[in-house]
Amino acid sequence: MNDRYSRQELFSGIGKEGQQKLSQKHVLIVGAGALGSGNAEALVRAGVGKVTIIDRDYVEWSNLQRQQLYKEKDAENRIPKAVAARQRLKQINSMVTVEAITADAGVPELEKLQKGVDVIVDATDNFDTRMIINDISQKYRIPWVYGACVGSYGISYTIQPGLTPCLHCLLGSVPLGGATCDSAGIISPAVGMVVSYQSAEVLKLLTGDLDHLRNKLVTFDLWQNQHSSIYPGSLKKEECLSCGNNPTYPFLSYENQTKTAVLCGRNSVQIRPAAKGERNLEETAAMLVKTGGKVERNPFLLSYEISGRRMVLFKDGRVLIHGINDIAEAKKIYHRYLG
Template sequence: MKDRYSRQELYKPIGVSGQKKIQSKHVLIIGCGALGTMNAESLVRAGIGRLSIVDRDYVEISNLQRQQLFTEEDCLKQLPKAIAAKEHLLNINSSVTINAYVMDGTSSNLPPLMEDVDLVIDATDNFDIRFVINDLIHQYTIPWIFGSCVGSTGMSYTIVPQETPCLQCLLDATPASGATCDSVGVISPAVQMVVALQQAEALKILVEDDESLRTKLVTFDLWNNMFHTMDIKRAKKNTCPTCGENPIYPKLTYESQTKMEVLCGRNTVQVRSKREVHMEELARRLSEIGTVHQNDFLLSVDYHSFRVVIFKDGRVLIHGTNSIEQARNIYYQLVG
């Protein structure tokens, strides 16, 4: 196995010493969809020492077009994405330590995972969690590589606490589009381009070559042959509540956490709950209203025109509605 990383070590900016640094580092990926799976595979093939993956969802057939780690068998088993990813990644490189967390990342459960992390990679699909991450990485002083894509477009930016503008500063300067993959679609090359940009920056950070980090925001549109870089250093604000002179990290307060949310473009409502779920008891009860499908991590049941998926951590996905009120009623009817 001594030649495993030989081609990477031959690249002078990494070399043997850089490879040793990579193997000593810990990366946290939040989100395990298209960006997450590709980032995770690249890091595992590069020989990262430890990789932690956080994701709240499970594998569905529509994921397979662009989420390259997953298979049809994962869909049939309704495996949580983090678990399926871990299994496949270990088959690629068994020497990597991989932690899989089936949970919705929040300001309550993410801090313990930040304690010994060298880098956070953004692979999420909404700005609620991104703003939480933005506050956390500044609180813990961890570099973070932002990335997003939709349609044939994408963007990436490397955020270094105390040095660069934060996500809030960035979006104040360059407002984000309201489009999502679920509403307008996405092509795989756009995902691959964002991941390439993120991974190049990740390797620089992991080998501690900070001078080579890209300092500009990159945006592109592959279909329309556009590639643009923007210098946003001036976007950093001294009054910013996250990265300014007197940070208060506003997105980490309890009041700012979403308890029930519509998952954009998916005709689905997610309900968060801290109550303990007794899966076997719940499965027996729900079997009276429909066929229950269950694995070690979740159970699902069809209820009228809805599909209800309940995770062990108390989260519930109610597919078939965008109405929070309707979802709340279904939740109380089934879960209690």
């Protein structure tokens, strides 16, 4: 197996010295869906010393179209994604340590998992978790690589604490998207493109080749043949509460996290988003109609039914998910359809 990484070592950007560095590094991947499984395979094949994967979900049939680590048996048996990913990754490269954690990636979990991590890879499906990752990154000075895709569109950006604007800086200045794969669909080439951008940046960070980091936010639409990149350096804000001169890491505090509660005697879960603001029910209804579910609306709320589940959305941002009292499952449904 001495020539396992020979082709990678021949590449001038890595070489034998870079390969040795990779073998000593630890990457945390948050999410084991399309981007998570793609990044995990790329990094395990590359010989990164340790890869930790955290994901709260299990494998479903609709995942197989784009989530490359999983097989039909995983969907049939509803194997947790982190577990199925580890099983496959150990078959790919037994020399890499793969840690699989089936859990929601909240503040306590990521505070614990950040220890000894060199780079964090964003493979999540929601901005609540991304903002937690962002503050963990800034607090503990760990670089992370943001990525997202939906339809034929993708976006990626590398965040280096102390050097680049963080995701909190960019909010409100850069269109970061709001549709989900369940409302707008997705094609696997878009996933592959984002994975390529992310994993390449991770390899640069791990080998210390910081001069070749992209330093730009890149977006593309493969179907529309569009590609663009912007240098967001000017968007770094001194007053940013996540990376500014006096950081407070607001998304690690309870008041800025999504609130969930089981409603007593109603077999329902209420979810209250961290970000306060009025929900546009008309726009939300138009988005949800595309999923094939049943949408009904009055001036005060929106009712949405799909796959035996019913959600009621209020103008103040609250959502009731009926027919369930499992908070983790309720959050999964919420992020699947509402982003």
